[in-house]
Structures are given as structure tokens and as C-alpha cells.
Amino acid sequence: MVVKMTLRAARVNAGMTLVASSKQLCVNKDTLSKYERDSSNIPRSLLVKIENLYNVNTNDIFFGNESEFFRIKRKVTEKV
Template sequence: MSKKISLKAARLLVGLSQKDAANKFGVHYQTLASWEENPKKMKREYLELLPEVYFISEDSIFFGDENEFNRYYRKRTC
């Protein structure tokens, strides 16, 4: 199983603010903030834009809320 990163981490790795990334997805920045809290909220049409916007595949994103990601990450680093 490959390591996964959060949606927020993917955005930060390419150096985008929430507003800049939201513009690239064609959504309001608050929508993007909601996705970063829980990527399960993203619709398929936006998931398909991940490689274009963040240069990362959908398979590399952790699809769970922030608490789930923190638990996942702690397990992977122990």
C-alpha cells in the first residue's frame, strides 16, 4: 500500500493558496476548504482535475476527514 497525503498537503506541495486552487477547480474557496476537511465531498468531475491542478493522482489522496487522516498517518509512522 502506497503512502497517501491529505488534499491540503497536495495543494501546499504545489504552492497554491486555497483561493488560487479553488480558481483552478472552478469553485469557491470555501468549497475547497470543505473538501480539505473531508475529501469524500468532492464530486467525480473535480477528482478528475487533481492531476491537472496538483500534479498528483487520485490514488495518492487520503479520502477521509482530518481526524481519520491523523490516525492513518500515526499508524504509518510508528
């Protein structure tokens, strides 16, 4: 199983703060923070902007609840 990165990790890897990203994406910082915690309902139009801003393919991002991502990652790590 390939472990993807969270939306927050994609932002951090791009060297951006939450505030800077939210301004560039034209969304409130609280909204972006909410999407970083649970990206399962993020609008497609925002995904396109994120892909361009963070220079990452959306196929490499885990979409869902961030706590679920870490649960899956921990499970994969334990198997290794």
C-alpha cells in the same frame, strides 16, 4: 501500509494557495476548504481537475476525513 497525502497536502505541494486553487478549479474557497477537511464526497469531475492542477495521481490522495488521516498516520508512525 502506504500513507497517502491529504488533499490539502497535495495543494501545498503544488505550491498553491487555497484562493488560487479555488479559482483554478472554479469552486468557492470555502467549498474547497470543506473538501480538504473531508474529501469523502468530492465530485469525480473535481477530482479530474485536481489531478491536473496539482499534478498528482488521485491514487496518492487520502479520501476521507482529514482527522482520520492523521490518526492513521500517527498509528503507522508509532509502529516504526
